[in-house]
Amino acid sequence: MIELYESQRAMRNMRRAAMQRGVIAILDVGSSKIACLVLRFDGAGPRHDDGVGSLAGQSGFRVIGAATTRSRGVAFGEIAAMQETERAIRTALQAAQKMAQIRVDHVIACFSGAQPRSYGLDGSVELEGTHVTEQDVARVLSACDVPDFGEGREVLHAQPVNFALDHRSGLIDPRGQVGNQLATDMHMLTVDALAIQNLAHAVKRCDLELAGVASSAYASGISSLVEDEQELGAACIDLGGGSTGISIFMKKHMIYADTVRMGGDHVTADISMGLQVPKTMAERIKTFYGGVVATGMDDREIIDIGGDTGDWEHDRRTVSRTELIGIMRPRVEEILEEVRARLDAAGFEHLPSQQIVLTGGGSQIPGLDGLATRILGQQVRLGRPLRVHGLPQAATGPGFASAVGLCLFAAHPQDEWWDFEIPVEKYPARSFRRAVKWFRDNW
Amino acid sequence: MQPLKGQRRPGAHRPARPDETLRSDPAPSRLRYRMHRLMLTPRFRFALRVGLPLGLMLAVGAGYFADQDRRDAVRLAIADLRASIEERPEFMVELMAIDGARDQVAEDIREILPIDFPTSSFDLDLDLIRQEVTGLDAVERATVRIRPGGVLQIDVTERVPAVVWRGPRGLELLDQDGNRVGPVFARSARPDLPLIVGRGADEAASEGLVLVAAAEPLKDRLRGLVRMGERRWDVVLDRDQRIMLPAKNPVQALERAIALDQAQDLLARDLAAVDLRNPRRPTLRMTQNAVQELWRIKNVVETADGDETEPEGER
Incomplete structure (x- = not known):
C-alpha cells in the first residue's frame, strides 16, 4: 500500500510548496471547456477550531486570474488526444496567467471521466495506549482491508469518513480520546490509472507541477452543496x-x-x-x-x-x-x-x-x-457554486461548479489516507526510523 | 388568440453563423507559451528592466572606448577641463613665505622645494612639502598651508643647538635630544656649548646634558664628555683628568665625585682618573709622577721613622 501513495504524498508536498509561494492554479479539464483559475493565498486568517472558519473556510485565498477555453481533445472527461489537450491547457493557463500577471508553477487539476468506482472500506485496531494518537489513526487506516480493485486502477481519493471508538460511532476526530478499539470507515475512489497518467503528462508538458488531482464530481459537490x-x-x-x-x-x-x-x-x-x-x-x-x-x-x-x-x-x-x-x-x-x-x-x-x-x-x-x-x-x-473572492462574474455559473470546488479543495483539502504518517511497523527502513521514533517519544 | 410575442416571420431570429459561434481561440505555441511564462517571472523581468539597459550601456561604452583615439580624446578633454578649473586665479599660488627660520635655513628650504611660481594649489602636495622641510636637519617642526591671497606659508620651528659632538664625521651640532642640527667647523666656533665625544654620544646627548649641568661646579675645568663603548660617560677635565662614571646613575656618581672634591680637594691632586664605575669601590688612579713621589716619600719615612707614619696621599 505504501508505494501506491507515494505519488499522492509527493503531490501533497507540492501543494505545500505552492502554498508557501502563495500562488496555485486550478485546472478543470472538462469535455466541453477547460477552465483555469489562478489563486493567491495571502495567509489564511486565524483558523477557527470550532468547525467552519469564516466564510466557510475560503477566506484565505483570492481568485486573481480566470480563463476558459473551448476544450479540444477531451472526450467523456478523459484525455483522448494529448497534443490537442495540451494546447487547450496552454491556452487556458496563458490567459489566466495574463490576467493574474503572475507566473504559476503548481496546478491542481480535476477531471470527470476515467470510470470512477467507489469502495467502502473498514478496519479496526486495538489501541496501543489508552489514548488515540495520530499513530493509532494511521494504524487503523492501514488496517483497512483494501479490495482488489484490479490492474490499471489508481486510488484517487481515500478519505476516512467515520471513526468509531469502542461503541461510539460517528466520531470526526478520535485523537486524544480514551478507548480500547478504534474502527474506521473509509471511502476509496479508484479511477483508471491511464487517465491520471495522461493528465499528469499533459500538465507536465505545459511546464507545470501537478500539486493535486481530484474527481470533478467531488469538487462540484463541495462547491454547490450547502x-x-x-x-x-x-x-x-x-x-x-x-x-x-x-x-x-x-x-x-x-x-x-x-x-x-x-x-x-x-x-x-x-x-x-x-x-x-x-x-x-x-x-x-x-x-x-x-x-x-x-x-x-x-x-x-x-x-x-x-x-x-x-x-x-x-x-x-x-x-x-x-x-x-x-x-x-x-x-x-x-x-x-x-x-x-x-x-x-x-x-x-x-x-x-x-x-x-x-x-x-x-x-x-x-x-x-x-x-x-x-x-x-x-x-x-x-x-x-458558492462565491469565492475575486471570481469574475463570467465564472459564477453552474458550469464552474467543479472549478470553484477545486479552489476550496486546494485551500482546505480533506484529510486523506496519505496525509497521515505511515505506521511505524510499515516503514521499510525499520530500525533507524524506529530509533528516531523512540527518541522522539522519550524526549 | 394573437400570439403574445406577435407574428414572427420565419427567419426572424438572427441567423447564427458557424464562424460566429466558433469564437477564435487559438492555442499559443509552445515557444510563445514559454516566453509568456518567462516574461511573467519576476527575476527575469527585473533582469530585463535593469540588467538589459545596464548591459547595453556598458557594451556601448566599452565599444566606444575600445578605440585608442577616442580614449585619448576623452582623456584630453577631461584634462583640459581640469586644467581650466585649476588655473583659475583663485587657486593660483604666487609666492612662498617662510617664517621662523634663519636665512640660512630658509635658503635651504627654498633650495629643496623646486616649485615654479605661480602654480596651482591643486599641484601642491602640502604633506610632501612638509615632509621635505621636516627632513632638513635644522628643522624641528614645520607647518605648511596656503594662505588666502596665493601665498604658500611655511612656518618652521628650528632646532636649537645644545651640544657639540665630535663624532665619526667630524664636529656637529646637536640639539638637546641628540638630533643633528648642522656642522660646525671648529670647536672654537661654539665655545658656549659643551662638547661630547665618541661613538653613540649623540643618542645619549640628553643624558650628557644633564651631566654637564651636574658638573657645574667643575665648569672651569670641564673639557667635555666622552661616551665610552656607547654605554657610559667619562667626564674629562683639564690636566687629562677623567672621572669615569657608571652606566647606571651617572649623575649621582658625578655628584659624589664633586662632593669629594669640595671636601678634600680631590681633583686638585695629581690624579689621572677617578674611577666610579663600581659604586661600592671607587678607585683613584695616580699619575706616574705621583706614584714615584709616593714611593720616594715612603722610603724617606721608612729610613727615618720605621713603619709608623703613613703617607698622606694614600687613602
Whole structure:
C-alpha cells in the first residue's frame, strides 16, 4: 500500500510548496471547456477550531486570474488526444496567467471521466495506549482491508469518513480520546490509472507541477452543496459536457461517486443529427433555444437553423422550438434515468435526507428541474457554486461548479489516507526510523 | 388568440453563423507559451528592466572606448577641463613665505622645494612639502598651508643647538635630544656649548646634558664628555683628568665625585682618573709622577721613622 501513495504524498508536498509561494492554479479539464483559475493565498486568517472558519473556510485565498477555453481533445472527461489537450491547457493557463500577471508553477487539476468506482472500506485496531494518537489513526487506516480493485486502477481519493471508538460511532476526530478499539470507515475512489497518467503528462508538458488531482464530481459537490445538505445527505449531479458526475455527501464527507458517460455533448450531437446542422450550430441552438418542457407557445417559436451551402432552400430551413425540445428531452431523460439507476445502486434512498442538486453547464437547460423532479424525486434544486473572492462574474455559473470546488479543495483539502504518517511497523527502513521514533517519544 | 410575442416571420431570429459561434481561440505555441511564462517571472523581468539597459550601456561604452583615439580624446578633454578649473586665479599660488627660520635655513628650504611660481594649489602636495622641510636637519617642526591671497606659508620651528659632538664625521651640532642640527667647523666656533665625544654620544646627548649641568661646579675645568663603548660617560677635565662614571646613575656618581672634591680637594691632586664605575669601590688612579713621589716619600719615612707614619696621599 505504501508505494501506491507515494505519488499522492509527493503531490501533497507540492501543494505545500505552492502554498508557501502563495500562488496555485486550478485546472478543470472538462469535455466541453477547460477552465483555469489562478489563486493567491495571502495567509489564511486565524483558523477557527470550532468547525467552519469564516466564510466557510475560503477566506484565505483570492481568485486573481480566470480563463476558459473551448476544450479540444477531451472526450467523456478523459484525455483522448494529448497534443490537442495540451494546447487547450496552454491556452487556458496563458490567459489566466495574463490576467493574474503572475507566473504559476503548481496546478491542481480535476477531471470527470476515467470510470470512477467507489469502495467502502473498514478496519479496526486495538489501541496501543489508552489514548488515540495520530499513530493509532494511521494504524487503523492501514488496517483497512483494501479490495482488489484490479490492474490499471489508481486510488484517487481515500478519505476516512467515520471513526468509531469502542461503541461510539460517528466520531470526526478520535485523537486524544480514551478507548480500547478504534474502527474506521473509509471511502476509496479508484479511477483508471491511464487517465491520471495522461493528465499528469499533459500538465507536465505545459511546464507545470501537478500539486493535486481530484474527481470533478467531488469538487462540484463541495462547491454547490450547502453545508446542511452536506451534513444531512445529498447528491450532487454535475451535468457536464461529456460525462455526468454523481457524488453523494453525508456528514460532510463524500461517500460515493460515480460517472454517467453521457452529457451535454450528446444532446448537442442529437440536435446536430436530428436537424442536419453542424455541431457548432447545434450547440448554439441548444444554448439559445433549448428546453425540456414543451408548451403551446413553443409551436409558434420558429428557429432559423440556416446553412452555408448556397442552396436557397437548404439555407432557409426552420424548425419550431417544440421540435427542438422533442429532440433534447429523450436524451436528457436518458441521462437522468441513468443517474437514477446509479443512485439506486448506491443506496441513496436510505439516506436521511435525499436532496439532489443539479449543477454543471447542463443544468442550465430551462425546465430541467421539473423533469428531474419526475425522475429523481421531489427534493431537487438547481445549484450554483458558492462565491469565492475575486471570481469574475463570467465564472459564477453552474458550469464552474467543479472549478470553484477545486479552489476550496486546494485551500482546505480533506484529510486523506496519505496525509497521515505511515505506521511505524510499515516503514521499510525499520530500525533507524524506529530509533528516531523512540527518541522522539522519550524526549 | 394573437400570439403574445406577435407574428414572427420565419427567419426572424438572427441567423447564427458557424464562424460566429466558433469564437477564435487559438492555442499559443509552445515557444510563445514559454516566453509568456518567462516574461511573467519576476527575476527575469527585473533582469530585463535593469540588467538589459545596464548591459547595453556598458557594451556601448566599452565599444566606444575600445578605440585608442577616442580614449585619448576623452582623456584630453577631461584634462583640459581640469586644467581650466585649476588655473583659475583663485587657486593660483604666487609666492612662498617662510617664517621662523634663519636665512640660512630658509635658503635651504627654498633650495629643496623646486616649485615654479605661480602654480596651482591643486599641484601642491602640502604633506610632501612638509615632509621635505621636516627632513632638513635644522628643522624641528614645520607647518605648511596656503594662505588666502596665493601665498604658500611655511612656518618652521628650528632646532636649537645644545651640544657639540665630535663624532665619526667630524664636529656637529646637536640639539638637546641628540638630533643633528648642522656642522660646525671648529670647536672654537661654539665655545658656549659643551662638547661630547665618541661613538653613540649623540643618542645619549640628553643624558650628557644633564651631566654637564651636574658638573657645574667643575665648569672651569670641564673639557667635555666622552661616551665610552656607547654605554657610559667619562667626564674629562683639564690636566687629562677623567672621572669615569657608571652606566647606571651617572649623575649621582658625578655628584659624589664633586662632593669629594669640595671636601678634600680631590681633583686638585695629581690624579689621572677617578674611577666610579663600581659604586661600592671607587678607585683613584695616580699619575706616574705621583706614584714615584709616593714611593720616594715612603722610603724617606721608612729610613727615618720605621713603619709608623703613613703617607698622606694614600687613602
